[in-house]
Amino acid sequence: MDRRGLWGDPRRVVSALAMAGYVGIAFAVHNLYPFSVFDMYSRAQTSASRVVVRDGAGQMAEVERYDRWRCDGAIDLSPARCGVPGSFSYTPYIDASRIGYIAAHETGDAAGQPVDVVRRIWWLDAPGAPRTTDCVLQRCTAVRR
Protein backbone atom coordinates (compact mmCIF):
# COMPACT_ATOMS: atom_id res chain seq x y z
CA MET A 1 0.00 0.00 0.00
CA ASP A 2 1.49 3.33 -0.92
CA ARG A 3 1.65 6.26 1.44
CA ARG A 4 -1.39 7.95 -0.04
CA GLY A 5 -3.45 4.74 0.22
CA LEU A 6 -2.60 4.33 3.88
CA TRP A 7 -3.55 7.86 4.88
CA GLY A 8 -5.91 8.74 2.06
CA ASP A 9 -9.14 7.87 3.85
CA PRO A 10 -9.03 9.24 7.39
CA ARG A 11 -12.22 7.37 8.27
CA ARG A 12 -10.25 4.15 8.28
CA VAL A 13 -7.47 5.75 10.28
CA VAL A 14 -9.99 6.99 12.86
CA SER A 15 -11.75 3.61 12.93
CA ALA A 16 -8.49 1.74 13.47
CA LEU A 17 -7.31 4.09 16.21
CA ALA A 18 -10.68 4.15 17.97
CA MET A 19 -11.08 0.39 17.90
CA ALA A 20 -7.50 -0.38 18.91
CA GLY A 21 -7.66 2.25 21.63
CA TYR A 22 -10.93 0.94 23.03
CA VAL A 23 -9.73 -2.67 23.06
CA GLY A 24 -6.34 -1.78 24.51
CA ILE A 25 -7.74 0.36 27.32
CA ALA A 26 -10.62 -2.01 28.06
CA PHE A 27 -8.33 -4.99 28.55
CA ALA A 28 -6.29 -2.91 31.00
CA VAL A 29 -9.17 -1.55 33.09
CA HIS A 30 -11.67 -4.41 32.51
CA ASN A 31 -14.73 -2.40 33.51
CA LEU A 32 -14.46 1.36 33.79
CA TYR A 33 -17.19 3.23 31.92
CA PRO A 34 -17.21 3.51 28.95
CA PHE A 35 -14.64 0.72 28.65
CA SER A 36 -15.50 -2.92 29.22
CA VAL A 37 -14.17 -6.29 28.11
CA PHE A 38 -17.71 -7.72 28.14
CA ASP A 39 -16.51 -10.91 29.81
CA MET A 40 -19.84 -11.81 31.43
CA TYR A 41 -20.08 -15.19 29.75
CA SER A 42 -16.48 -15.72 28.74
CA ARG A 43 -15.63 -18.67 30.97
CA ALA A 44 -16.17 -22.21 29.77
CA GLN A 45 -18.84 -23.76 31.98
CA THR A 46 -19.93 -27.26 32.83
CA SER A 47 -22.83 -26.24 35.07
CA ALA A 48 -25.35 -23.48 35.69
CA SER A 49 -27.45 -22.36 38.62
CA ARG A 50 -30.30 -20.02 39.40
CA VAL A 51 -32.05 -19.03 42.62
CA VAL A 52 -35.72 -19.99 42.34
CA VAL A 53 -38.73 -21.04 44.42
CA ARG A 54 -39.93 -24.59 45.08
CA ASP A 55 -43.48 -24.94 46.37
CA GLY A 56 -44.96 -27.70 48.48
CA ALA A 57 -45.77 -29.76 45.38
CA GLY A 58 -42.21 -29.54 44.15
CA GLN A 59 -43.02 -27.10 41.35
CA MET A 60 -40.32 -24.59 40.47
CA ALA A 61 -41.07 -20.92 39.86
CA GLU A 62 -39.32 -17.59 39.63
CA VAL A 63 -39.31 -15.51 42.84
CA GLU A 64 -41.33 -12.78 41.10
CA ARG A 65 -44.33 -15.10 40.91
CA TYR A 66 -44.72 -14.64 44.67
CA ASP A 67 -45.43 -11.71 46.94
CA ARG A 68 -45.59 -11.03 50.71
CA TRP A 69 -42.46 -12.92 51.57
CA ARG A 70 -41.53 -13.94 55.09
CA CYS A 71 -38.41 -16.01 55.67
CA ASP A 72 -36.96 -17.72 58.70
CA GLY A 73 -33.75 -15.72 58.36
CA ALA A 74 -31.35 -14.17 55.89
CA ILE A 75 -30.85 -15.99 52.63
CA ASP A 76 -27.26 -17.13 52.36
CA LEU A 77 -26.09 -16.98 48.74
CA SER A 78 -22.54 -18.09 49.41
CA PRO A 79 -21.63 -20.95 47.06
CA ALA A 80 -20.15 -22.95 49.92
CA ARG A 81 -23.66 -23.55 51.13
CA CYS A 82 -24.38 -25.74 48.12
CA GLY A 83 -21.16 -27.64 47.70
CA VAL A 84 -17.48 -27.11 47.13
CA PRO A 85 -16.96 -23.50 45.98
CA GLY A 86 -16.08 -23.52 42.32
CA SER A 87 -17.81 -26.80 41.65
CA PHE A 88 -20.77 -25.09 40.03
CA SER A 89 -21.41 -21.90 38.11
CA TYR A 90 -23.38 -18.98 39.45
CA THR A 91 -23.87 -15.34 38.48
CA PRO A 92 -23.68 -13.07 41.53
CA TYR A 93 -25.68 -10.14 40.16
CA ILE A 94 -28.51 -12.37 39.00
CA ASP A 95 -28.58 -14.16 42.35
CA ALA A 96 -28.50 -10.81 44.15
CA SER A 97 -31.40 -9.52 42.09
CA ARG A 98 -33.51 -12.54 43.15
CA ILE A 99 -32.81 -11.93 46.80
CA GLY A 100 -33.28 -8.20 46.32
CA TYR A 101 -36.76 -8.86 45.02
CA ILE A 102 -37.64 -11.00 48.05
CA ALA A 103 -36.29 -8.37 50.44
CA ALA A 104 -38.31 -5.68 48.67
CA HIS A 105 -41.50 -7.72 49.01
CA GLU A 106 -41.24 -8.83 52.62
CA THR A 107 -44.20 -8.72 54.95
CA GLY A 108 -44.64 -9.16 58.65
CA ASP A 109 -47.55 -11.58 58.43
CA ALA A 110 -47.42 -15.28 57.74
CA ALA A 111 -50.38 -15.57 55.42
CA GLY A 112 -48.49 -17.24 52.61
CA GLN A 113 -47.91 -20.86 51.76
CA PRO A 114 -44.63 -22.55 52.73
CA VAL A 115 -42.02 -22.43 50.00
CA ASP A 116 -38.32 -23.12 49.73
CA VAL A 117 -35.89 -20.69 48.19
CA VAL A 118 -33.49 -23.02 46.42
CA ARG A 119 -30.46 -22.85 44.22
CA ARG A 120 -31.20 -25.08 41.27
CA ILE A 121 -27.99 -26.42 39.78
CA TRP A 122 -27.87 -27.92 36.30
CA TRP A 123 -24.94 -30.27 35.68
CA LEU A 124 -23.88 -30.28 32.04
CA ASP A 125 -21.78 -33.42 32.25
CA ALA A 126 -23.52 -35.22 29.40
CA PRO A 127 -25.34 -34.32 26.20
CA GLY A 128 -29.10 -34.02 26.34
CA ALA A 129 -31.24 -32.88 29.24
CA PRO A 130 -28.99 -31.80 32.12
CA ARG A 131 -29.01 -33.46 35.52
CA THR A 132 -30.33 -31.17 38.30
CA THR A 133 -29.89 -30.80 42.03
CA ASP A 134 -31.70 -28.35 44.32
CA CYS A 135 -29.98 -26.81 47.32
CA VAL A 136 -32.29 -25.23 49.90
CA LEU A 137 -31.14 -21.71 50.82
CA GLN A 138 -34.01 -20.74 53.14
CA ARG A 139 -37.51 -21.74 54.14
CA CYS A 140 -40.08 -19.02 53.71
CA THR A 141 -43.76 -18.32 53.27
CA ALA A 142 -45.10 -16.34 50.34
CA VAL A 143 -48.33 -15.66 48.46
CA ARG A 144 -48.62 -16.76 44.85
CA ARG A 145 -49.47 -13.81 42.63
Added chain:
Amino acid sequence: MHGGAAVTAGAQDGESRRLLRLALAGVAAVDAVLLAVTAHGLSAEATLHGSRPLAQLLASAPVVVVIAGVALVALASFARGRAPIVTGLVAIAALGTLESTQASLFAGHQRVFFATGATLAGWLFGLAFERRMGRRGETLAEAGAVAGLAATYVDSGLSKLTTAGWLWADANTLRSAVLTNHPVDDTSPLASYARLVVENDAVAHGLAAATLVIQLGAVVYVLGPRLRMLWGALLLAFHVNVALVTQDIFYFQACILLLAFSFPWGRLARARAAPSPPAFAPEQTRAVALRLGGWVAAAAGAAWLVRGVIAVGR
Protein backbone atom coordinates in the same frame (compact mmCIF):
# COMPACT_ATOMS: atom_id res chain seq x y z
CA MET B 1 -6.72 9.16 -3.75
CA HIS B 2 -7.87 12.02 -1.56
CA GLY B 3 -4.99 14.38 -1.86
CA GLY B 4 -5.10 18.08 -2.44
CA ALA B 5 -5.88 21.07 -0.35
CA ALA B 6 -7.79 20.73 2.89
CA VAL B 7 -11.54 21.19 2.74
CA THR B 8 -12.82 23.45 5.47
CA ALA B 9 -16.53 23.31 4.80
CA GLY B 10 -19.06 21.34 6.88
CA ALA B 11 -19.85 17.71 6.07
CA GLN B 12 -17.14 16.68 3.66
CA ASP B 13 -19.21 14.09 1.82
CA GLY B 14 -22.47 16.05 1.78
CA GLU B 15 -24.10 13.81 4.38
CA SER B 16 -25.57 15.24 7.57
CA ARG B 17 -24.94 13.21 10.73
CA ARG B 18 -27.50 15.17 12.71
CA LEU B 19 -29.87 12.23 13.03
CA LEU B 20 -27.04 9.98 14.19
CA ARG B 21 -26.04 12.57 16.78
CA LEU B 22 -29.63 12.86 17.96
CA ALA B 23 -30.01 9.08 18.18
CA LEU B 24 -26.79 8.76 20.15
CA ALA B 25 -27.74 11.55 22.52
CA GLY B 26 -31.24 10.11 22.94
CA VAL B 27 -30.01 6.64 23.86
CA ALA B 28 -27.47 8.13 26.25
CA ALA B 29 -30.23 10.21 27.88
CA VAL B 30 -32.31 7.07 28.40
CA ASP B 31 -29.25 5.44 29.98
CA ALA B 32 -28.82 8.40 32.32
CA VAL B 33 -32.42 8.17 33.52
CA LEU B 34 -32.34 4.37 33.86
CA LEU B 35 -29.04 4.40 35.73
CA ALA B 36 -30.24 7.14 38.08
CA VAL B 37 -33.53 5.40 38.82
CA THR B 38 -32.01 1.97 39.36
CA ALA B 39 -29.10 3.30 41.44
CA HIS B 40 -31.50 5.19 43.67
CA GLY B 41 -33.79 2.16 43.92
CA LEU B 42 -30.90 -0.08 44.90
CA SER B 43 -29.77 2.45 47.45
CA ALA B 44 -33.24 2.52 48.95
CA GLU B 45 -33.24 -1.26 49.25
CA ALA B 46 -29.78 -1.18 50.82
CA THR B 47 -30.08 -4.69 51.99
CA LEU B 48 -27.63 -7.24 50.73
CA HIS B 49 -24.58 -5.45 49.57
CA GLY B 50 -23.19 -4.21 52.83
CA SER B 51 -22.22 -0.67 53.64
CA ARG B 52 -21.04 1.44 50.73
CA PRO B 53 -21.29 4.98 52.05
CA LEU B 54 -19.98 6.74 48.94
CA ALA B 55 -22.30 4.82 46.62
CA GLN B 56 -25.19 5.39 49.01
CA LEU B 57 -24.44 9.12 49.00
CA LEU B 58 -24.17 9.30 45.21
CA ALA B 59 -27.42 7.36 44.85
CA SER B 60 -29.33 9.54 47.31
CA ALA B 61 -32.17 11.48 45.73
CA PRO B 62 -30.67 14.98 45.61
CA VAL B 63 -27.23 13.87 44.44
CA VAL B 64 -28.43 11.40 41.82
CA VAL B 65 -30.83 14.00 40.43
CA VAL B 66 -27.97 16.49 40.08
CA ILE B 67 -25.70 13.96 38.34
CA ALA B 68 -28.45 12.81 36.00
CA GLY B 69 -29.39 16.43 35.37
CA VAL B 70 -25.81 17.28 34.42
CA ALA B 71 -25.80 14.32 32.02
CA LEU B 72 -29.11 15.34 30.44
CA VAL B 73 -28.16 19.00 30.03
CA ALA B 74 -24.81 18.02 28.54
CA LEU B 75 -26.49 15.56 26.17
CA ALA B 76 -29.03 18.18 25.10
CA SER B 77 -26.18 20.50 24.18
CA PHE B 78 -24.34 17.66 22.46
CA ALA B 79 -27.47 16.81 20.48
CA ARG B 80 -27.73 20.39 19.29
CA GLY B 81 -24.09 20.41 18.28
CA ARG B 82 -23.05 22.98 20.88
CA ALA B 83 -19.49 22.45 22.11
CA PRO B 84 -20.00 18.75 21.37
CA ILE B 85 -16.60 17.54 22.54
CA VAL B 86 -16.83 19.24 25.94
CA THR B 87 -20.50 18.40 26.48
CA GLY B 88 -19.92 14.84 25.29
CA LEU B 89 -17.07 14.40 27.75
CA VAL B 90 -19.19 15.83 30.57
CA ALA B 91 -21.97 13.40 29.65
CA ILE B 92 -19.55 10.46 29.70
CA ALA B 93 -18.24 11.53 33.11
CA ALA B 94 -21.76 11.82 34.54
CA LEU B 95 -22.87 8.53 33.00
CA GLY B 96 -19.73 6.86 34.30
CA THR B 97 -20.44 8.12 37.82
CA LEU B 98 -23.98 6.80 37.67
CA GLU B 99 -22.83 3.47 36.24
CA SER B 100 -20.13 3.01 38.88
CA THR B 101 -22.61 3.87 41.62
CA GLN B 102 -25.13 1.42 40.32
CA ALA B 103 -22.48 -1.29 39.88
CA SER B 104 -21.31 -0.78 43.44
CA LEU B 105 -24.84 -1.26 44.77
CA PHE B 106 -25.75 -4.03 42.33
CA ALA B 107 -22.95 -6.54 42.88
CA GLY B 108 -21.51 -5.92 39.45
CA HIS B 109 -21.56 -3.96 36.22
CA GLN B 110 -24.49 -4.13 33.84
CA ARG B 111 -22.76 -4.11 30.48
CA VAL B 112 -25.96 -3.18 28.69
CA PHE B 113 -25.08 0.46 29.43
CA PHE B 114 -21.57 0.35 27.98
CA ALA B 115 -22.46 0.24 24.29
CA THR B 116 -23.72 3.83 24.42
CA GLY B 117 -20.60 5.02 26.22
CA ALA B 118 -18.30 3.27 23.76
CA THR B 119 -20.16 4.75 20.80
CA LEU B 120 -20.17 8.22 22.32
CA ALA B 121 -16.46 7.99 23.15
CA GLY B 122 -15.72 6.91 19.58
CA TRP B 123 -17.81 9.80 18.24
CA LEU B 124 -15.86 12.28 20.36
CA PHE B 125 -12.53 10.81 19.28
CA GLY B 126 -13.50 11.10 15.62
CA LEU B 127 -14.79 14.61 16.16
CA ALA B 128 -11.56 15.64 17.88
CA PHE B 129 -9.66 14.18 14.93
CA GLU B 130 -11.80 16.17 12.53
CA ARG B 131 -11.35 19.39 14.47
CA ARG B 132 -7.60 18.84 14.57
CA MET B 133 -7.75 18.76 10.79
CA GLY B 134 -9.48 22.10 10.82
CA ARG B 135 -12.88 20.83 9.71
CA ARG B 136 -16.38 21.32 11.01
CA GLY B 137 -18.14 18.20 9.76
CA GLU B 138 -18.97 14.94 11.54
CA THR B 139 -17.72 12.47 8.95
CA LEU B 140 -14.96 11.21 11.21
CA ALA B 141 -17.19 11.40 14.28
CA GLU B 142 -19.41 8.81 12.64
CA ALA B 143 -16.37 6.67 11.79
CA GLY B 144 -15.21 6.83 15.41
CA ALA B 145 -18.66 6.01 16.77
CA VAL B 146 -18.97 3.02 14.49
CA ALA B 147 -15.56 1.80 15.62
CA GLY B 148 -16.47 2.27 19.29
CA LEU B 149 -19.66 0.30 18.87
CA ALA B 150 -17.90 -2.47 16.93
CA ALA B 151 -15.13 -2.61 19.52
CA THR B 152 -17.59 -3.72 22.20
CA TYR B 153 -18.32 -6.88 20.21
CA VAL B 154 -14.68 -7.48 19.37
CA ASP B 155 -13.89 -7.14 23.08
CA SER B 156 -16.55 -9.67 23.95
CA GLY B 157 -15.20 -12.14 21.42
CA LEU B 158 -11.60 -11.59 22.55
CA SER B 159 -12.63 -12.08 26.19
CA LYS B 160 -14.06 -15.45 25.31
CA LEU B 161 -10.95 -16.47 23.40
CA THR B 162 -8.49 -15.24 26.03
CA THR B 163 -10.44 -16.80 28.90
CA ALA B 164 -11.66 -20.10 27.49
CA GLY B 165 -10.04 -20.36 24.08
CA TRP B 166 -11.88 -22.09 21.27
CA LEU B 167 -13.36 -24.35 23.94
CA TRP B 168 -15.88 -21.55 24.48
CA ALA B 169 -17.61 -22.66 21.31
CA ASP B 170 -18.43 -26.07 22.74
CA ALA B 171 -22.07 -26.62 23.61
CA ASN B 172 -21.85 -26.32 27.39
CA THR B 173 -21.03 -22.64 27.79
CA LEU B 174 -24.03 -21.53 25.82
CA ARG B 175 -26.24 -24.11 27.55
CA SER B 176 -25.10 -22.71 30.88
CA ALA B 177 -25.86 -19.13 29.83
CA VAL B 178 -29.37 -20.10 28.75
CA LEU B 179 -30.11 -22.01 31.94
CA THR B 180 -28.75 -19.20 34.11
CA ASN B 181 -31.03 -16.62 32.52
CA HIS B 182 -34.13 -18.36 31.22
CA PRO B 183 -37.08 -18.43 33.66
CA VAL B 184 -37.55 -21.94 35.05
CA ASP B 185 -41.33 -21.73 34.90
CA ASP B 186 -41.63 -20.47 31.34
CA THR B 187 -44.43 -22.22 29.47
CA SER B 188 -44.42 -20.04 26.36
CA PRO B 189 -43.32 -21.32 22.94
CA LEU B 190 -39.95 -19.76 23.65
CA ALA B 191 -39.42 -22.34 26.38
CA SER B 192 -39.34 -24.98 23.65
CA TYR B 193 -36.64 -23.05 21.83
CA ALA B 194 -34.58 -22.69 25.01
CA ARG B 195 -35.02 -26.40 25.70
CA LEU B 196 -33.88 -27.21 22.16
CA VAL B 197 -30.69 -25.23 22.70
CA VAL B 198 -30.03 -26.74 26.11
CA GLU B 199 -30.76 -30.35 25.17
CA ASN B 200 -29.32 -30.42 21.65
CA ASP B 201 -25.54 -30.23 21.54
CA ALA B 202 -25.39 -29.54 17.81
CA VAL B 203 -27.71 -26.53 18.07
CA ALA B 204 -25.87 -25.13 21.09
CA HIS B 205 -22.49 -25.70 19.46
CA GLY B 206 -23.64 -24.03 16.25
CA LEU B 207 -25.00 -20.98 18.03
CA ALA B 208 -21.87 -20.67 20.17
CA ALA B 209 -19.61 -20.85 17.13
CA ALA B 210 -21.79 -18.29 15.34
CA THR B 211 -21.52 -16.01 18.37
CA LEU B 212 -17.73 -16.07 18.21
CA VAL B 213 -17.68 -15.47 14.46
CA ILE B 214 -20.15 -12.57 14.64
CA GLN B 215 -18.43 -10.91 17.60
CA LEU B 216 -14.85 -11.25 16.38
CA GLY B 217 -15.93 -10.48 12.83
CA ALA B 218 -17.35 -7.15 13.98
CA VAL B 219 -13.98 -5.74 12.92
CA VAL B 220 -15.38 -5.56 9.39
CA TYR B 221 -18.22 -3.32 10.62
CA VAL B 222 -15.92 -0.35 10.09
CA LEU B 223 -14.75 -1.26 6.60
CA GLY B 224 -17.47 0.27 4.48
CA PRO B 225 -21.22 0.79 4.10
CA ARG B 226 -22.01 -2.62 2.61
CA LEU B 227 -20.09 -4.59 5.24
CA ARG B 228 -21.55 -2.34 7.91
CA MET B 229 -25.08 -3.18 6.77
CA LEU B 230 -24.27 -6.91 6.59
CA TRP B 231 -22.58 -7.08 9.97
CA GLY B 232 -25.08 -4.73 11.55
CA ALA B 233 -27.84 -7.13 10.51
CA LEU B 234 -25.86 -10.07 11.91
CA LEU B 235 -25.30 -8.27 15.21
CA LEU B 236 -28.98 -7.37 15.44
CA ALA B 237 -29.91 -10.99 14.73
CA PHE B 238 -27.49 -12.05 17.46
CA HIS B 239 -29.14 -9.72 20.00
CA VAL B 240 -32.65 -10.80 19.04
CA ASN B 241 -31.72 -14.47 19.30
CA VAL B 242 -30.13 -13.95 22.72
CA ALA B 243 -33.27 -12.14 23.87
CA LEU B 244 -35.51 -14.95 22.62
CA VAL B 245 -33.50 -17.79 24.11
CA THR B 246 -32.81 -16.20 27.49
CA GLN B 247 -35.81 -13.88 27.88
CA ASP B 248 -33.63 -11.89 30.22
CA ILE B 249 -30.85 -10.36 28.17
CA PHE B 250 -31.71 -7.65 25.67
CA TYR B 251 -29.23 -4.94 24.82
CA PHE B 252 -31.82 -2.51 23.54
CA GLN B 253 -29.41 0.43 23.54
CA ALA B 254 -26.95 -1.47 21.35
CA CYS B 255 -29.81 -2.52 19.06
CA ILE B 256 -31.00 1.07 18.61
CA LEU B 257 -27.45 2.21 17.89
CA LEU B 258 -26.94 -0.66 15.43
CA LEU B 259 -30.17 0.26 13.68
CA ALA B 260 -29.14 3.91 13.51
CA PHE B 261 -25.54 3.44 12.42
CA SER B 262 -25.72 0.34 10.21
CA PHE B 263 -28.12 1.51 7.55
CA PRO B 264 -28.05 4.65 5.35
CA TRP B 265 -31.45 5.92 6.46
CA GLY B 266 -30.91 9.50 5.32
CA ARG B 267 -29.73 8.43 1.91
CA LEU B 268 -32.56 5.91 1.52
CA ALA B 269 -35.11 8.59 2.36
CA ARG B 270 -33.69 10.94 -0.24
CA ALA B 271 -32.93 8.17 -2.77
CA ARG B 272 -29.41 9.49 -3.07
CA ALA B 273 -26.40 7.67 -4.34
CA ALA B 274 -23.65 6.73 -1.93
CA PRO B 275 -21.52 9.75 -1.13
CA SER B 276 -18.00 9.93 -2.38
CA PRO B 277 -15.31 9.58 0.25
CA PRO B 278 -14.36 12.86 1.89
CA ALA B 279 -11.38 14.70 0.55
CA PHE B 280 -8.66 14.93 3.16
CA ALA B 281 -5.00 15.63 2.67
CA PRO B 282 -3.05 12.43 3.45
CA GLU B 283 -0.19 14.38 4.96
CA GLN B 284 -2.53 16.12 7.36
CA THR B 285 -4.30 12.86 8.21
CA ARG B 286 -0.96 11.27 9.01
CA ALA B 287 0.12 14.15 11.24
CA VAL B 288 -3.13 14.20 13.22
CA ALA B 289 -3.20 10.39 13.43
CA LEU B 290 0.29 10.33 14.89
CA ARG B 291 -0.61 12.98 17.46
CA LEU B 292 -3.99 11.60 18.55
CA GLY B 293 -2.80 8.02 18.15
CA GLY B 294 0.01 8.89 20.49
CA TRP B 295 -2.48 10.13 23.06
CA VAL B 296 -4.53 6.95 22.71
CA ALA B 297 -1.42 4.81 23.05
CA ALA B 298 -0.35 6.83 26.10
CA ALA B 299 -3.78 6.36 27.70
CA ALA B 300 -3.69 2.63 27.04
CA GLY B 301 -0.11 2.41 28.30
CA ALA B 302 -0.99 4.30 31.47
CA ALA B 303 -3.96 2.03 32.06
CA TRP B 304 -1.76 -1.05 31.71
CA LEU B 305 0.88 0.50 33.97
CA VAL B 306 -1.69 1.19 36.69
CA ARG B 307 -3.00 -2.33 36.27
CA GLY B 308 0.51 -3.70 36.68
CA VAL B 309 1.20 -1.59 39.77
CA ILE B 310 -2.05 -2.74 41.35
CA ALA B 311 -1.23 -6.37 40.56
CA VAL B 312 2.21 -6.05 42.15
CA GLY B 313 0.66 -4.33 45.18
CA ARG B 314 -1.52 -7.35 45.76
